[in-house]
Amino acid sequence: MIEARNISVAIGGKRIVSHVDFTARPGEVSAIVGPNGSGKTTLLKALTGELAYTGTVTLNGRDLSAMKPVEAATLRAVLPQSTALSFPFTVREIVRLGLIGGRSGVLPGEDARLPERALARVDLDGFAGRFYQELSGGEQQRVQLARVLCQVWAPVLEGRPRYLFLDEPVSSLDVKHQLIIMNIARDFARRDGGVVAILHDLNLTAMYADRIFVLHGGQLAAAGTPKDVLNDELIEKVFDCRLKVGALPAGNTPFVLPQSAA
């Protein structure tokens, strides 16, 4: 379980996140949603220890601020929104970096083959020999996800659940790969790991999240199941946009929802 109590983060004297309580349970996908600049990424960075915060964050009951980097790395992996690479690494070399600090949780001899399996999971079979910088933005994002998956390959290690933190994991992906990646997240949660994801697509959120945390102006505007949270009033208040939940478009305008995926 990830428990954050009364989290506030200030950057350069400006308070970006204030007094947020957050809980992510193993076995669940917890989504963080909210408009641009509402503090989603800042909250995620506090939960992963990247930014200084006030309040407490515990991972499986242990205080995050007291953990060494390598201890935290065995409990959770983090996919950033974007990653700039400074040297010409191959895709395999990048994915293999996921294995350097944490523990994948597979048998010792199988670590060497893990990059291939992780690449296959994100639909990048045969990309191991390509140069990272030659790939498209969406492909790069999936390579990073493969690296992150290697780090916590087994969702449960020695009886303790592990966690995936994903910052907009599907932001630059086509619809097929959005579904593939979200299914990976849900599968990780099904096997008793925990997932914390920042999402923008409310349909994907409704489809995959077990619990939604809505941020608005750095504060928690609502938290609960998709059914409880996603309603007309909240969307209008938070996103400043009059939308109707569950309304079909008028006339015969085509629309495609991820929920219709076979």
Added chain:
Amino acid sequence: MAEQSIAGAPSRAMAADGDRSAWARFVIALLCLALALSVFMSLTSGASDASAVRVIHDWFTGAVPSDGALAARDRLIVYDIRMPRVLLGVLIGAALAVCGAVMQGLFRNPLADPGLIGVSAGSSLGAVAIIVLGTTWLAPVTLALGTLALPLAAFFGGLAVTLLLYAIATRQGRTSVATMLLAGIAISALAMALTGVLIFMADDRQLRDLTFWQLGSLAGATWPKIGTVGPVIVLALAAMPFLSRGLNALALGEATAGHLGIPVQRLKYTAIVGVSAAVGASVAVSGGIGFIGIVVPHVLRLAIGPDNRYLLPASALLGASLLLIADAVARTVVAPAELPIGIVTAVAGAPFFLWILLRKRGVVDL
């Protein structure tokens, strides 16, 4: 496109599955051979006709040479002149190349080099201060530290510049390359100006020493000097392999390296202290030898990729070999006089550096 120019060249030397470790190990074996050849060449060539082969042969076999006086002269030349010079060349070549690779990993940029960003200038300032002021203002320091005063001063000079650069160029975990290079230029200029003041104060004898020392040379190699700076360089280089995995992770950014379980802050401090120590020691004995630290890692990244587990040892080997070759050129091109080696490495290295800039014009994030 920028992406292509950065990745185009190395694809030649790469296995199809993206795993370059076997190839890197092969290249390292070749470089060991190249270093052995360079050492042999340096031991056997020189202004005198002393035969290193015979000396080494006699030493191994215990044979008693027929002409005792000639053999004694040759032994003197080989043991006391060429050998320390070769050993110093190996140590300094390795130190400069590895420090270049580590700095580039740390600053996440292929253009970071201790000489370019002012670390060497800081070391110079420290060393010149001891040379010029060692008998007057800084007499207590030189008295207390003896022969260690010069390398220590060079070390702290380099350390001060590196820490200052890092503090200036890094904001919220991101090191700005433009700031780093520009700050490096400013700090270099300041260090050189202070060095200039010291030179202004120097007497004629110190002046001549300083000029040649600043141009860079292995000519002053003696066993006692190696005894002083050798351990510093060897210790610093021995620490570097422990940084290689962390430096690899750092290529993804400081935050991601931390998420991967790397103690980033400790990594940065170890790297900075190690680089300052090795560069300071190198500058203390051989003056400013430029471009080894930028050319060697760059060539090797093209050949075996940027994985620091292989890049660091390969840099040490190639840096040592190249410096021995440059030293051989310096000794022979205007024989019987001797060109400062810093001139040789600059003449060969500066155009190469420009070539890197032109090739990567779109990539270098200035």
